[in-house]
Amino acid sequence: MLVRTRCTHCGGHFVADPYINARHYVCGLCKPPARAGKGRTPGAIGTALSTQIA
């Protein structure tokens, strides 16, 4: 089962596993893995974020 969890960083709601700590949840867009974050521009992340919320 998946639940919608609020990101503590951007305030957006994201589908996440229910066993995570929702009080400290940070979405993958705000806190991407070290490897995934390299080479990406802020603009690209913003576009992805808008898509996620919509």
Ligand SMILES: [Zn+2]
């Ligand atoms: Zn976020």
